[in-house]
Amino acid sequence: MVEREKLTEEKIFESATEIFLEKGMDGARMRDIADHAGINKSLLNYYYRSKDRLFNAVYEKLAGQLFDMFAPVFDENLSLEEKIRYFFREHISFLQKNPRLPIFILYEVNRNPERFRKLIQKFDFEALWDTLEKQHEKELAKYNISMEMLPQLMSSLAALSVFPFAARSFLEAIFTKLGIDFDDYIEERKKFAAEFTIKALKR
Amino acid sequence: MVEREKLTEEKIFESATEIFLEKGMDGARMRDIADHAGINKSLLNYYYRSKDRLFNAVYEKLAGQLFDMFAPVFDENLSLEEKIRYFFREHISFLQKNPRLPIFILYEVNRNPERFRKLIQKFDFEALWDTLEKQHEKELAKYNISMEMLPQLMSSLAALSVFPFAARSFLEAIFTKLGIDFDDYIEERKKFAAEFTIKALKR
DNA sequence: GTCTATAGAAGGATAGAC
DNA sequence: GTCTATCCTTCTATAGAC
Numbered sequence: 001m002v003e004r005e006k007l008t009e010e011k012i013f014e015s016a017t018e019i020f021l022e023k024g025m026d027g028a029r030m031r032d033i034a035d036h037a038g039i040n041k042s043l044l045n046y047y048y049r050s051k052d053r054l055f056n057a058v059y060e061k062l063a064g065q066l067f068d069m070f071a072p073v074f075d076e077n078l079s080l081e082e083k084i085r086y087f088f089r090e091h092i093s094f095l096q097k098n099p100r101l102p103i104f105i106l107y108e109v110n111r112n113p114e115r116f117r118k119l120i121q122k123f124d125f126e127a128l129w130d131t132l133e134k135q136h137e138k139e140l141a142k143y144n145i146s147m148e149m150l151p152q153l154m155s156s157l158a159a160l161s162v163f164p165f166a167a168r169s170f171l172e173a174i175f176t177k178l179g180i181d182f183d184d185y186i187e188e189r190k191k192f193a194a195e196f197t198i199k200a201l202k203r
Numbered sequence: 204m205v206e207r208e209k210l211t212e213e214k215i216f217e218s219a220t221e222i223f224l225e226k227g228m229d230g231a232r233m234r235d236i237a238d239h240a241g242i243n244k245s246l247l248n249y250y251y252r253s254k255d256r257l258f259n260a261v262y263e264k265l266a267g268q269l270f271d272m273f274a275p276v277f278d279e280n281l282s283l284e285e286k287i288r289y290f291f292r293e294h295i296s297f298l299q300k301n302p303r304l305p306i307f308i309l310y311e312v313n314r315n316p317e318r319f320r321k322l323i324q325k326f327d328f329e330a331l332w333d334t335l336e337k338q339h340e341k342e343l344a345k346y347n348i349s350m351e352m353l354p355q356l357m358s359s360l361a362a363l364s365v366f367p368f369a370a371r372s373f374l375e376a377i378f379t380k381l382g383i384d385f386d387d388y389i390e391e392r393k394k395f396a397a398e399f400t401i402k403a404l405k406r
Numbered sequence: 407g408t409c410t411a412t413a414g415a416a417g418g419a420t421a422g423a424c
Numbered sequence: 425g426t427c428t429a430t431c432c433t434t435c436t437a438t439a440g441a442c
Contacts, residue, residue, distance in 0.1 A: 008407080008408090023229075023314075024227075024229060024310075024314075026226075026227060026229035026230040027229040027314065029434090029435070029436095030435075030436065030437090031434095031435080031436095039408080040408060040409055040410085041436090041437095042408080042409075042410085042437080042438080042439095043407080043408065043409090044436095044437095045436080045437060045438075046407075046408080049437095050436080050437075051435095051436065051437090103309060103310060103313050105373070106306060106309075106369055106370055106373060107227075107306060107310050109372045109373045109376070110306050110371070110372045110373075111226075111227075111230065113372040113375070113376060116372065116373065116376050117376050117379075120376060120377065120380075123380075125377060125380050125381055126380070126381065129381065149395070151378065151381070151383055151388055152388070152391060152392060152395040152396075152399075155366070155367060155370075155374060155388075156363060156395075156396070156399060158366065158370070159362040159363050159365075159366035159367070159370075160359060160362050160363070162362075162366065162370070163358070163361065163362035163365065163366045163369075164358060164362070166309055166366075166369055167309055167358075167361070167362075167365075168313065169312045169313045169316040169319065170308070170309060170312045170313075170319065171358060172316070173312070173316060173319050173320045173323060174323070174328060175354065176320075177323075177326075177328050177329070178328055178329065178332065178354070180354055185354055185355070185358075188355060189355060192352070192355040192359075193359070196355075196359060196403045197403070199402065199403045199404075199405075199406075200399045200400070200402045200403035201402075202402075203402075211425080211426090232416090232417070232418095233417075233418060233419090234416095234417080234418095242426080243426060243427055243428085244418090244419095245419080245420075245426080245427075245428085246425080246426065246427090247418095247419095248418080248419060248420075249425075249426080252419095253418080253419075254417095254418065254419090407442105408441105408442085409440100409441085409442075410439105410440090410441080410442100411438105411439085411440090411441100412437100412438085412439080412440105413436105413437085413438075413439085414435105414436090414437085414438095415434105415435085415436085415437100416433105416434085416435080416436100417432100417433085417434075417435090418431105418432090418433085418434095419430105419431085419432085419433100420429105420430085420431075420432100421428105421429085421430085421431090422427100422428090422429090422430105423426105423427085423428080423429100424425105424426085424427080424428100
C-alpha cells in the first residue's frame with residue numbers, strides 16, 4: 001500500500017530528525033528513533049538500510065534548509081541597510097522555529113568536514129559574491145567596505161544571529177541567574193543586531 | 204612510586220582532553236584514550252573509575268579555562284574602548300591556541316545543561332555586572348548604553364570572537380572555495396571585531 | 407510491510423595474576 | 425601500579441515468519 005508506506009517512511013524521517021537534532025549522530029540510538037516513531041526497530045533498516053544512511057538523509061535535509069534561508073538575501077531588491085534588517089528579522093525568526101539547528105550543523109560539520117565539503121560542492125559562492133558586489137557597488141563604496149572586508153562582515157552577520165542559538169543552553173544558564181528571559185532576549189535581538197551592524201558600518 | 208603515578212595520571216588526563224575535544228563524550232572511546240596515552244585500558248578505570256568521571260574532570264578543567272579568560276576584562280584598568288580592543292585581542296589569541304574549545308563547550312553544555320548550571324552555581328554574575336556598571340558608569344552614559352542592552356552587547360562580543368571558532372569547519376569549507384585562508388581571517392579578526400564593535404557603540 | 411528473534415560486534419567495566 | 429583475560433551490556437543489523 002503506497003499510502004501506508006509513505007506514512008511510515010515519513011514518520012521515521014521526522015522522528016530521526018527529532019532524535020538526531022537532540023542527541024547528534026553519536027548520541028542517537030536507533031531504538032530511540034523507532035520508539036519515537038512508534039514502530040519496530042527493524043523498519044528503520046528496511047527503509048534506510050543503516051543508521052549512517054538515515055543520518056545522512058536528515059543531515060542533508062537540514063543543511064539544505066539552512067542554505068535556503070540565505071537565498072532571499074540575494075534576491076530581494078533592497079538597499080544594504082534594509083537588507084541587513086531583513087536578514088536579522090527573517091533569519092532569527094527562522095531560528096526561533098528551529099533553535100537546535102545551529103549547534104547540530106556546526107557540530108556535525110566539525111565531526112565530518114569532508115561530508116560538508118561534498119555537500120556544498122555544487123554551490124557557486126564566487127557567483128553569489130559577485131552578485132552581492134554588483135547589487136551594492138555604490139553602497140559598498142559609500143560605506144567604505146572593501147572586498148577584503150566582506151568575509152569579516154558576512155561572518156559577523158552570521159555570528160550575531162546564529163551564536164545565541166548555538167550557545168543557547170550556555171546563555172540560558174547565565175541569564176537565569178540574572179533574571180533575564182531567553183525568549184525576550186531573542187525577540188529583542190532582531191532589532192539590536194540590525195542596528196548594531198548598521199551603526200558599525202556607518203562612518 | 205608517587206612520581207610515576209603522577210606521570211600516568213597526567214598522561215591519561217591529557218590524552219582524555221585531546222580525545223574528548225576531538226570526538227565529544229558520545230564519540231570518544233576509552234580505547235582511543237588509552238591508545239593515545241600509550242597505556243592499558245584498565246588503567247583508565249583504575250585512576251578515574253569510569254568514563255563519566257574522566258569526562259567530568261576534563262570538562263570542568265576546560266570550562267574553568269574558558270571562564271578564567273573573562274576575568275582580566277573586569278580587572279584591567281582600561282577605558283571601555285581599550286577594554287574592547289583588549290578583549291578581542293586576548294580572547295581570540297587564546298582561542299587560536301585552543302580552537303576546538305568553543306564547539307566542545309557549547310555542544311556539551313547543550314547535551315547536559317544541568318551539569319553546567321551546577322558548575323557555575325558559585326559564580327556571582329550579579330556582582331560582576333555591578334562591577335562593570337560602576338567601572339564604566341560615565342562611558343555607558345556617554346555611549347547611551349542602558350543596562351537593558353548589556354546582555355545584547357556582551358553576547359555580541361562573545362559571538363564575534365567565539366563564532367568563527369565554533370563554526371570553523373563550516374567557514375573553512377566555504378573559504379577554501381573563495382581562496383581565503385582561515386588563519387589569516389582569524390588574525391585580521393582581532394582588529395576587525397574591535398573596530399566593528401566600537402563603531403557600533405559610538406553615536 | 408511489519409513483526410520477533412537473534413546474530414555479531416563494540417564498548418565500558420572488573421577480576422585476578424604479577 | 426600495570427597487565428591480560430573476560431564479563432556484561434548495549435547497539436546495529438539481519439534472518440525469517442507472517
